[in-house]
Amino acid sequence: MTGAFAALAIGTAGTASAQDESKPSPQTFPTSYGDLSFPEQYPDGTAISITQWSHFVPSYDEWFDEYARKWGDKHNVEVTVNHISLGDIPSTLSASIAAGQGPTLVEMNAAPSSFIEGLQPLDDINAAAQEEFGEQADTCRYTSYLPAKDQWYGFCHGWVVDPGVYRSDLWSDAGYADGPQTYDDLLKGGAKILQDTGTPVAVGLSPELDSEFFARALIWSFGGTLQDENGNVTIDSPETLAAVKYIKELFDNALTPEVFAWNPASNNQAYIAGTASYIQNSISFFRSAQDIGKPVTEHTSFRPGLKGPGGEVHMPAHIWFTHVMPKYVTDPDEIQSAKNFMLDLERNYSHATYNSKLYNFPAFSKQVPHLYEDGGWLDKDPWGSEPADKMAFMKTAEDWTVWPGYPGYANPAVGEVYQTHVISTMMADAANGTKSPEQALEDATEQVENIFSKWRDRGFIGSGDN
Amino acid sequence: MSTQQRSGVGPPRGRLRRIGAWLDQPKVLAWLMLGPAVLYVIAFVGFPFLLAIALSMSDATIGDPSLDTFVGLDNFKAVIQTDAFKLALRNSLIVTAGTLGLVLVLATLASELLVHAFRGKRLFQMIFILPWALPVSLTAIVWMWFLDSTFSPVDWVLVKLNLLGPGGVWGPFKHMYFLGNEWLGLASVIVTDTWRMLPLATIIVLAARMSIPEERFEQARVDGAGVFRILFRITLPALKPMLIVAILFTGLLVIGEMSLVQLLTRGGPGHSTQVLPYWAYLKGIQGGSLAQGAAITLFLFPFLLVASVLALRAAYRSQEA
Numbered sequence: 066m067t068g069a070f071a072a073l074a075i076g077t078a079g080t081a082s083a084q085d086e087s088k089p090s091p092q093t094f095p096t097s098y099g100d101l102s103f104p105e106q107y108p109d110g111t112a113i114s115i116t117q118w119s120h121f122v123p124s125y126d127e128w129f130d131e132y133a134r135k136w137g138d139k140h141n142v143e144v145t146v147n148h149i150s151l152g153d154i155p156s157t158l159s160a161s162i163a164a165g166q167g168p169t170l171v172e173m174n175a176a177p178s179s180f181i182e183g184l185q186p187l188d189d190i191n192a193a194a195q196e197e198f199g200e201q202a203d204t205c206r207y208t209s210y211l212p213a214k215d216q217w218y219g220f221c222h223g224w225v226v227d228p229g230v231y232r233s234d235l236w237s238d239a240g241y242a243d244g245p246q247t248y249d250d251l252l253k254g255g256a257k258i259l260q261d262t263g264t265p266v267a268v269g270l271s272p273e274l275d276s277e278f279f280a281r282a283l284i285w286s287f288g289g290t291l292q293d294e295n296g297n298v299t300i301d302s303p304e305t306l307a308a309v310k311y312i313k314e315l316f317d318n319a320l321t322p323e324v325f326a327w328n329p330a331s332n333n334q335a336y337i338a339g340t341a342s343y344i345q346n347s348i349s350f351f352r353s354a355q356d357i358g359k360p361v362t363e364h365t366s367f368r369p370g371l372k373g374p375g376g377e378v379h380m381p382a383h384i385w386f387t388h389v390m391p392k393y394v395t396d397p398d399e400i401q402s403a404k405n406f407m408l409d410l411e412r413n414y415s416h417a418t419y420n421s422k423l424y425n426f427p428a429f430s431k432q433v434p435h436l437y438e439d440g441g442w443l444d445k446d447p448w449g450s451e452p453a454d455k456m457a458f459m460k461t462a463e464d465w466t467v468w469p470g471y472p473g474y475a476n477p478a479v480g481e482v483y484q485t486h487v488i489s490t491m492m493a494d495a496a497n498g499t500k501s502p503e504q505a506l507e508d509a510t511e512q513v514e515n516i517f518s519k520w521r522d523r524g525f526i527g528s529g530d531n
Numbered sequence: 532m533s534t535q536q537r538s539g540v541g542p543p544r545g546r547l548r549r550i551g552a553w554l555d556q557p558k559v560l561a562w563l564m565l566g567p568a569v570l571y572v573i574a575f576v577g578f579p580f581l582l583a584i585a586l587s588m589s590d591a592t593i594g595d596p597s598l599d600t601f602v603g604l605d606n607f608k609a610v611i612q613t614d615a616f617k618l619a620l621r622n623s624l625i626v627t628a629g630t631l632g633l634v635l636v637l638a639t640l641a642s643e644l645l646v647h648a649f650r651g652k653r654l655f656q657m658i659f660i661l662p663w664a665l666p667v668s669l670t671a672i673v674w675m676w677f678l679d680s681t682f683s684p685v686d687w688v689l690v691k692l693n694l695l696g697p698g699g700v701w702g703p704f705k706h707m708y709f710l711g712n713e714w715l716g717l718a719s720v721i722v723t724d725t726w727r728m729l730p731l732a733t734i735i736v737l738a739a740r741m742s743i744p745e746e747r748f749e750q751a752r753v754d755g756a757g758v759f760r761i762l763f764r765i766t767l768p769a770l771k772p773m774l775i776v777a778i779l780f781t782g783l784l785v786i787g788e789m790s791l792v793q794l795l796t797r798g799g800p801g802h803s804t805q806v807l808p809y810w811a812y813l814k815g816i817q818g819g820s821l822a823q824g825a826a827i828t829l830f831l832f833p834f835l836l837v838a839s840v841l842a843l844r845a846a847y848r849s850q851e852a
Contacts, residue, residue: 155593155816155817156816156817158593159593159596159816159821162593162594162596163596179592179593179594179818179819180593180594180819181594182592182594182595183593183594183595183596184594270800271711271797271799271800272797272798272799272801272802273797273799321704321706321708322680322704322706322708322711322712323680323681323706323708323711324711325708325710325711325712325799325800326680326708326709326710326711326716326796326799326800327680327711328675328794328797331680331681334681334682335681338681338682340681477592477819480818480819481814481818481819481820484813484817484818484819485615485813485814485817485818486798486799486802486813489799490615490799490801490802493799493800493801494800494801497800497801499800499801499803508614512613515609515612515613519609519820523590523592
């Protein structure tokens with residue numbers, strides 16, 4: 066990096082000294098990243114607007130708004146931040162592209178590859194970020210680059226860990242002192258807990274985000290995949306069938322029909338209400354429970370995903386924070402300042418991680434040294450977990466976290482399969498007996514192949530070599 | 532001194548007078564009065580409808596909504612083959628028919644009640660109209676909590692009545708799982724839609740009910756007619772034109788509504804409670820296949836067109852009779 070540094074402390078978190086390891090590092094705003102150079106000040110009248118989803122940890126939004134305002138003051142840019150509901154993000158971007166006007170940046174929560182034709186390539190800032198910050202987490206790289214078009218369509222600045230969460234008291238009483246380690250433990254231990262206490266395992270089988278993620282984690286950990294590295298459909302496999310048969314058995318023995326009706330908040334609510342022995346969710350519910358002082362937090366333990374029959378563990382990220390810039394943004398100063406903003410945000414990501422209460426993990430782990438280091442935030446939670454190392458399991462999260470489309474890229478077909486709930490429907494149909502596991506898989510395979518075929522014909526799928 | 536003279540404004544003369552006379556012509560006046568409505572229909576109904584047709588025959592995506600590639604009926608063929616579409620079409624018709632049936636019965640009963648004076652009638656009317664005044668999303672959230680799989684007060688009452696729970700008449704579970712079961716889920720959507728649409732239908736039917744002269748009922752009673760005879764021989768025939776209007780309004784509003792299903796069941800379990808508008812949204816906006824989403828929305832058009840024409844013709848005939 067050749068540019069000059071300008072150090073600026075922003076907000077209460079930013080006032081911490083560099084020596085205080087419980088606080089984020091001081092904020093810096095370089096004028097160059099890799100081959101990209103930026104001015105200290107932009108011409109009068111430069112403005113950017115950012116539309117992003119309302120964060121599940123409210124303190125993040127408070128910090129971000131203040132950070133954006135002060136970043137704008139420093140660079141002579143008027144920054145407007147709009148927070149909208151998570152579910153409204155795709156329709157907002159879609160409407161903006163169709164209208165040819167809207168926000169400068171939209172922060173997507175999942176791979177927005179189906180929008181690629183309406184988005185500006187962000188190859189330059191991704192290259193600059195990798196040169197400056199080192200290796201990017203795979204879960205971010207595979208959800209912001211599309212090889213078939215050889216284009217970085219987004220800049221992923223962070224992601225969220227999606228761990229398993231269990232009630233340590235219930236599992237201990239059932240003979241699992243360290244909680245469930247495998248899907249087999251989940252079945253046997255979950256059934257015993259339901260029988261003994263009436264408390265079910267609470268993983269969704271509904272057309273919603275958490276159910277989709279649980280289904281994918283299950284399939285991956287059983288050795289199945291939706292597609293291969295080159296975008297060939299691979300869902301119809303003995304491994305996937307074994308996963309579908311497993312969900313039927315799990316439902317019959319350890320779940321209740323409530324899971325068919327769930328929305329993304331339901332497993333959190335059930336867990337906090339004490340009516341769930343195991344869920345798969347991010348830590349935001351735990352932070353909410355801490356805030357309102359729920360007694361259930363003291364019996365809450367986390368673990369990386371469960372092991373499949375072959376010992377594999379794969380979990381999806383819970384959310385990705387991916388900025389995209391639509392093609393209708395044409396003003397050079399607006400484009401340059403928006404790119405500057407994205408790179409500066411990553412530069413100062415320790416503040417994002419800290420103020421999200423360790424919800425946001427950095428796309429570039431080097432940017433938040435306090436998070437991973439021995440005795441750092443994960444070893445000693447600055448937000449008051451008891452014991453203090455409750456979050457330490459997330460140190461290895463990059464190793465077991467994958468992405469929709471794993472092991473290939475998150476192409477538009479992967480997105481449509483996810484958004485139209487093909488996989489959660491397959492699992493639900495098998496679990497409630499509407500279809501046999503074989504029939505459910507066969508039907509899902511047909512749908513997946515049709516969706517892939519449609520997007521392949523449009524040139525969105527493949528390695529880009531042909 | 533007259534007011535006009537004081538303000539300096541006299542009767543129109545010359546050009547103004549000619550313009551006034553031209554505007555007074557029935558044909559001109561008619562177009563002026565209808566113009567805004569016609570423009571509104573063209574801009575907000577006609578244009579979007581034509582755009583939907585064009586999109587459905589293109590390969591538009593959310594990233595590239597341009598109409599530069601014509602694919603004919605390919606999108607229609609593709610969406611019609613899926614189980615989700617078939618279920619969505621079936622459910623859209625079931626939900627609409629179920630809601631219409633319930634709304635018509637309840638609106639007729641409610642209008643019979645509201646046509647009479649009783650103590651607290653105004654307060655009752657105010658409460659009765661509330662569901663119509665609520666935003667659809669708020670209605671859905673209220674009912675979502677009411678029918679929640681874990682925290683439903685309905686379940687609580689059923690457990691207290693020994694109908695649910697261990698040893699209960701309806702099984703050992705303490706919950707009905709209203710929104711997690713295909714038919715209970717559809718019934719929940721119908722009941723919620725009925726709750727939302729009943730005030731509008733009742734107002735329409737009540738207006739017709741109030742226009743029936745009371746003497747006709749008195750004469751029928753003097754002649755010895757009972758309640759049902761009066762209902763089927765006097766009330767319902769007189770209400771028929773407005774009942775048809777109520778059917779039309781309710782049907783169109785229900786069949787095009789996606790928020791209730793989106794919030795209550797999200798189309799699940801699986802796609803068993805899916806409806807066409809929500810499926811179109813999932814496919815077209817969330818899934819990125821804008822053209823296929825447009826094709827799904829257009830499938831209802833022939834049904835709606837035929838139903839609307841038949842309903843309006845029936846209404847006119849009833850009025851003429």
